Amino acid sequence: MYSTLGHLAMMQDARRMGAYSRAIAETVRRGDVVLDVGCGAGALTFLALEAGASHVFAVESSESIELAKLVARKNRIANITFLKADLRDVALPGPVDVIVADVRGATPVLGNSLQVMQVARAKHLREGGRMIPVSDRIFVAPIESPEAHGSVSGWHMSFGKADYSCLSDVASNQTRFVRFSGSAVLAIPVALTPDIDYRADCPRTAGIDTVFEALRDGHCHGLAAWFEATLSESVSMSTSPEEPHTIYGQAYFPGREPQEVKTGDRLQASLRVTFVGQEPVWTWSIRGPGDSPKSETHSSLRGRVLSGDALRARAPEYVPSLNIEGDIDYEIIGLMKERRSNAEIGQLLLKSFPSHFNTADEAISRVGKLAVRYAVVG
Numbered sequence: 001m002y003s004t005l006g007h008l009a010m011m012q013d014a015r016r017m018g019a020y021s022r023a024i025a026e027t028v029r030r031g032d033v034v035l036d037v038g039c040g041a042g043a044l045t046f047l048a049l050e051a052g053a054s055h056v057f058a059v060e061s062s063e064s065i066e067l068a069k070l071v072a073r074k075n076r077i078a079n080i081t082f083l084k085a086d087l088r089d090v091a092l093p094g095p096v097d098v099i100v101a102d103v104r105g106a107t108p109v110l111g112n113s114l115q116v117m118q119v120a121r122a123k124h125l126r127e128g129g130r131m132i133p134v135s136d137r138i139f140v141a142p143i144e145s146p147e148a149h150g151s152v153s154g155w156h157m158s159f160g161k162a163d164y165s166c167l168s169d170v171a172s173n174q175t176r177f178v179r180f181s182g183s184a185v186l187a188i189p190v191a192l193t194p195d196i197d198y199r200a201d202c203p204r205t206a207g208i209d210t211v212f213e214a215l216r217d218g219h220c221h222g223l224a225a226w227f228e229a230t231l232s233e234s235v236s237m238s239t240s241p242e243e244p245h246t247i248y249g250q251a252y253f254p255g256r257e258p259q260e261v262k263t264g265d266r267l268q269a270s271l272r273v274t275f276v277g278q279e280p281v282w283t284w285s286i287r288g289p290g291d292s293p294k295s296e297t298h299s300s301l302r303g304r305v306l307s308g309d310a311l312r313a314r315a316p317e318y319v320p321s322l323n324i325e326g327d328i329d330y331e332i333i334g335l336m337k338e339r340r341s342n343a344e345i346g347q348l349l350l351k352s353f354p355s356h357f358n359t360a361d362e363a364i365s366r367v368g369k370l371a372v373r374y375a376v377v378g
């Protein structure tokens with residue numbers, strides 16, 4: 001969920017906005033109907049109208065759509081249908097000519113971003129329609145950054161009898177957002193294959209096994225990944241650390257221990273993302289000259305902090321039985337189905353769960369939260 005300031009920062013990124021403005025001007029033709037996937041504060045919607053779109057469907061799952069609505073209202077900008085919904089649940093009156101989106105993070109794989117783009121194209125783009133972005137290529141390189149590696153090495157501390165160094169193993173399996181400088185890059189970057197082509201079904205896996213050659217002496221602290229976007233025929237944008245900064249930063253894939261490297265040393269590395277269901281799982285490894293051939297493979301699955309109970313509850317054969325929170329939500333949704341008001345449902349909840357709610361207001365507030373999530377508002 002992006003905050004208002006998060007949207008401000010995205011729109012203040014002159015490289016991103018410049019590239020998107022040029023791509024939209026090049027792609028959108030007079031009279032086009034456009035779908036803006038994840039419109040946020042609306043910048044891409046307004047650029048599409050400026051480029052000649054006759055109508056924009058601006059879809060946004062978060063409350064930030066209110067920012068875009070406010071701006072449209074204050075500037076008396078018409079020809080927009082705002083839809084507060086997850087793109088995957090949206091029905092439009094007909095297919096659109098152009099889809100414009102930026103649902104990426106440090107890499108184009110952010111949660112279910114690729115699935116969202118695929119659904120947008122398959123469900124809403126007319127035959128021969130155009131997409132912004134057209135494709136993304138993910139790059140990877142070994143990186144020197146003691147600061148970034150602090151997320152792994154920083155656990156060597158103890159409180160009382162508790163030695164926290166065991167948690168560096170968990171941290172070494174977690175990817176994170178970092179802004180590297182160009183001088184941190186230790187070798188010539190290579191691209192993962194295949195590219196992410198938004199005009200086709202997204203790949204279930206993408207990756208690379210490669211050998212990097214160190215360009216200088218230093219210490220390798222892991223891998224960095226970023227992307228180069230083809231936004232339209234002549235517009236591209238790179239988020240490489242060797243380019244001026246953008247809001248996207250880079251993704252950091254930590255190594256377990258820093259590895260000393262000399263110019264010309266070979267670093268064997270792999271980086272792969274695989275979709276398990278709709279969930280992206282990253283695996284990576286990096287082996288320097290001094291490492292044993294059996295080097296460690298890191299996995300974002302191992303970096304997840306999940307209790308044994310939570311894992312068991314996700315198993316296909318698990319038969320869930322509702323806890324008190326489930327009972328309450330079940331009752332609320334049942335009463336919503338009977339078309340009762342929030343206040344009525346709250347009063348009934350207070351009777352059914354007297355030890356859980358102290359006042360009717362507390363119960364009504366709980367109903368209101370579920371109404372925001374599940375009710376058809378409008």
Ligand SMILES: C[S@@+](CC[C@H](N)C(=O)[O-])C[C@H]1O[C@@H](n2cnc3c(N)ncnc32)[C@H](O)[C@@H]1O
Pocket residue numbers: 001002010011037038039040041042043044059060061062064085086087088101102103104116
């Ligand atoms: C990186 S921001 C971009 C905002 C705006 N389009 C821009 O370029 O400034 C991505 C936005 O997409 C929204 N989003 C992500 N997944 C979505 C989905 N499945 N359905 C609707 N909106 C989504 C997020 O809430 C967020 O506001």
